Amino acid sequence: MTSLPSPRFSPRIRTLDKSEWPDWIGVFQEAFNEEFPPERNARFESMIEFDRSLGAFDGDQLVGTTVGCSFSMTVPGGPQPVCGVTAVAVLPSHRRRGVLSALMRRQLADLHESGEALAALYASEAGIYGRYGYGRAVDNLFFDIPRRGSEFAPHAPSDPALRVRVVKPSEAREELAKVFEAVRTTRPGLYARDEARWNGILADDESARHGNGPQRCVIAEDDSGTRGYALFRVKPSFTEHDVPEGEVLLSELFALDPAAYAFVWRQVLDRDLCSRLRAWNRPVDDPLMHMIAEPRMLRAGWLDEMWVRVVDVERAMTARAYSAAADVVVEVTDPVCPWNEGRWRLSCDREGSTWSRTTDPAELRLPASVLGAAYLGGRPLGPYHSAGVADELRHGALRALSSAMIWEIAPWGGLVF
Ligand SMILES: CC(C)(COP(=O)(O)OP(=O)(O)OC[C@H]1O[C@@H](n2cnc3c(N)ncnc32)[C@H](O)[C@@H]1OP(=O)(O)O)[C@@H](O)C(=O)NCCC(=O)NCCS
Incomplete structure (x- = not known):
């Protein structure tokens, strides 16, 4: 007999305190079907920035977690602050009831509020994070x-x-x-x-x-x-x-x-x-x-390998360098981070860029996840058009943005976090 799906619920979400680590690691080990010996547990704990953690609660019970790492990550043009999202886990008793979605939305809102432009993560399964606007940026x-x-x-x-x-x-x-x-x-x-x-x-x-x-x-x-x-x-x-x-x-x-x-x-x-x-x-x-x-x-x-999220499209798109000159109007769709939505004009060359709101007609329409996927310079945009993910409304606009965003050296995180 298959059980009926449990109803969705809205967990209470708050920052976790260091003293709550035993509960946190308990949720993590249960979700990942793992058992950490003390030395691995201690190493994991030492990497946690507790003030950047989020716990989801059902009453007093911790049922879901995530945390951000404050990375300096190289992007085209040089190092930039990037939030490395990790320790994402939801207790099996509470899965598929919206806990991860609540954590992801809260985390992205917090990042936006604190002025952080980019997030990145390694996914345990490739089907999970696209819905939150992460794009597969690295292979x-x-x-x-x-x-x-x-x-x-x-x-x-x-x-x-x-x-x-x-x-x-x-x-x-x-x-x-x-x-x-x-x-x-x-x-x-x-x-x-x-x-x-x-x-x-x-x-x-x-x-x-x-x-x-x-x-x-x-x-x-x-x-x-x-x-x-x-x-x-x-x-x-x-x-x-x-x-x-x-x-x-x-x-x-x-x-x-x-x-x-x-x-x-x-x-x-x-x-x-x-x-x-x-x-x-x-x-x-x-x-x-x-x-x-x-x-x-x-x-x-x-x-x-790594997935990238442009949390704040304006800051993110002006923080990186470009390989070629382009002048395109991009309409971004982003229901999870609505502050990114709308029409933007990218004007860039090898010396610098502006990314500003415009009322001019859109020449490209794409979800924020495609900008995340292309952000580190490893994704030509043509395949997204062929796959029906990005619309080209002016002939040549796709190629112009693609040539500007691509980078000579392929992106690579090199170390799972
Ligand atoms: C992956 C995990 C965090 C999902 O948590 P959850 O609370 O069940 O997720 P939600 O209920 O918020 O699901 C949100 C959506 O993602 C989908 N989803 C969840 N897990 C998924 C998976 N493993 N693969 C594909 N889709 C998934 C849900 O079906 C739901 O889709 P919908 O919005 O279309 O209804 C949880 O199952 C877990 O802890 N798994 C084991 C550890 C793990 O893999 N963590 C991720 C590390 S990167």
Whole structure:
């Protein structure tokens, strides 16, 4: 017998206090079917900005949660404040009764009121957040690369001055952070990491290992210092005939320049006693695919990564840079954030932009979610038109906005929050 859907209700919503963390983590673990050991629980708590949290209550019972992280995230043109939305959970007893919708609406209204222009999130399921005006802004690739077959093409960059150093990840934090800091402003989507986030990246207790080996780190350096690094685990194994077939599980790899990038990849691809490398979260324009002699050997798969919401379209659209000049009138539809609705004129070139209200006839009509999807520069707009999401009312307007919003380097968050 299928049960009837429970009636919708309006939860009471308020900020959560640090003392309520046990209830919060209880809701989270129930919703995600997880059980956190104390060290993982503590790491999670250390990342929470309680004054940016929201709890939904049924009477005195906490039944739903979310929180915002204060990120500095690179967008086309440079870093901007972005609210990273996370810890979204609703108790199974209260699901499909409007709790998430109430939390999302309240959070967006709060962000607007406090003058924040952008929000971003990682979605547990891709069908959830479009209804709240989030657009799928970033994709990623996952690789499953066999060691034999991973050879580089002759043109792959190299530098004989580079050498490798094996380090304990926890002892190399400063070096890793230095490389990451230098890279993060070069790619939309990357966001600054505070102490708590580095603690999460470098965590190496049993719960962080997921049944694999300890976290390992190789550093590429020359006499001038560190130029790149990889963090990974190894899952060792042998066939019944004693042939080694361990797996390298790559969690992140950054480098300051192309030769160091190629060098670090070779360190993890050529790991002795391993027959394959798996990487779950790589940018869609990963230079590796142009270095490897047989790109099919990447055995790549594709997933959505980060979702972006233009909370305040006026602030957001003038906060980023544009790749080309455009002058278009865009009619934005946005029932969840009605302050964004209406006709706006974007006038931009490579030097700057204005986005202002206009009474001129619309040349494009699109939902705010499409502006969110295109915001980080990784989405041409043509497919949204083909899919019936965006209307072009003046021939050429779609292409003009698309060419202005696209960015040379594909966006990539690189680290789930
Ligand atoms: C996903 C989750 C937060 C939804 O909460 P909820 O309170 O049940 O959501 P609501 O009742 O407000 O649903 C709002 C709408 O989203 C839809 N929806 C909810 N969960 C969905 C899902 N997983 N996939 C697709 N649509 C979903 C509902 O059908 C509803 O649609 P409608 O507006 O057309 O009626 C909740 O099911 C949950 O905690 N899941 C497990 C943890 C999780 O995945 N969290 C999200 C982390 S990013």
